[in-house]
Amino acid sequence: MLTFLLLIIAELIINILETATQSSSFEPYWLAETLLELNMRLVELFEIYHKIYKARVYGATLDPIHLLQILIYLINQLGHCHMSSSER
Numbered sequence: 001m002l003t004f005l006l007l008i009i010a011e012l013i014i015n016i017l018e019t020a021t022q023s024s025s026f027e028p029y030w031l032a033e034t035l036l037e038l039n040m041r042l043v044e045l046f047e048i049y050h051k052i053y054k055a056r057v058y059g060a061t062l063d064p065i066h067l068l069q070i071l072i073y074l075i076n077q078l079g080h081c082h083m084s085s086s087e088r
Contacts, residue, residue: 010040011048018052019061028066029073036077046074 017031027033035045053067 007044007048010035010044011051014048015052015062018066022062022066028069032070032074042074042077046071049074 014031014035021031032045032049036042049067049070052062053064053071
């Protein structure tokens, strides 16, 4: 239950920060990179961004190209992971 709640909170924070900074000069994947450095699981982060991407049809304010760039970044991180496939 706690993990589910933390993922909901993480999704909310990601939505807020991505929306607030999408027109800035930051790299598109700055937040994903930061969350990975803070030891957020790659698969959970990917699932959150994928959920946000799928929800864009229903009025999300984030640019779909921006979200796709982040998803590509996260997919590329799979090759750089030092964890077993079951941990990803």
